[in-house]
């Protein structure tokens with residue numbers, strides 16, 4: 001197994017892409033800490049699925065955008081587990097609307113969860129990685145963080161910000177043998193994209209050369225690769241998994 005003896009924290013690990021990452025990392029032998037913010041039942045279900053596979057998992061509640069809550073939750077966790085060797089900053093929300101009328105409160109909310117949350121969680125986790133002189137961090141960006149998208153200015157800015165954060169963290173932490181990469185998914189079938197109208201879905205499909213929606217497991221494969229020693233010489237990169245959408 002690629003990740004035996006590793007401990008992975010997956011933010012937003014309870015549903016969608018995060019759930020697929022939790023399961024895929026567990027299948028490679030990692031112990032999984034499943035973070036969630038509101039849906040405890042979903043997080044427990046992921047833990048149960050991992051245990052049924054013979055793996056180790058526990059759920060932890062914190063809002064990644066809340067500094068005090070995140071630090072408090074992770075301090076306790078790190079004391080217990082010593083150090084987290086894999087961090088997947090996956091928690092994210094969307095809030096769409098044309099920029100002209102977009103409320104600044106919504107801008108703040110999107111930035112807070114998608115970008116600031118990844119920064120805060122990383123800050124709490126890297127101390128242990130630095131001490132151990134190893135670790136792998138993966139930020140969940142998006143293809144629209146590279147291409148931009150009308151009606152998603154806040155979301156695209158946050159996801160583009162994650163790519164800058166990835167490169168800066170990679171440069172700061174490389175000397176401690178901590179690799180930092182991002183994954184940029186295209187259109188993936190989850191609760192998040194379920195909210196799109198049939199017309200929107202049809203419009204997006206036309207932009208995908210592989211002519212289908214992606215599966216959460218297809219994002220998880222890239223995450224497992226980046227987390228593993230197979231990617232030992234890869235840092236500061238953004239791996240695009242989008243069926244060709246952003247070409």
Ligand SMILES: NC(=O)c1ccc[n+]([C@@H]2O[C@H](COP(=O)([O-])OP(=O)(O)OC[C@H]3O[C@@H](n4cnc5c(N)ncnc54)[C@H](OP(=O)(O)O)[C@@H]3O)[C@@H](O)[C@H]2O)c1
Pocket residue numbers: 011012013014015016017018035036037038039040042062063064065090091092093113114117140141142143184185186187188189190191192193
């Ligand atoms: N789906 C796509 O097509 C797509 C494309 C590109 C990028 N992405 C990115 O991939 C990531 C996962 O997306 P998804 O489609 O799987 O979303 P999803 O199905 O809506 O799941 C979101 C997950 O994030 C958690 N979460 C939300 N806000 C949080 C907070 N403040 N603190 C902690 N956890 C929080 C949720 O926890 P609860 O269960 O407790 O609510 C849930 O586990 C996001 O960063 C998203 O932007 C998705």
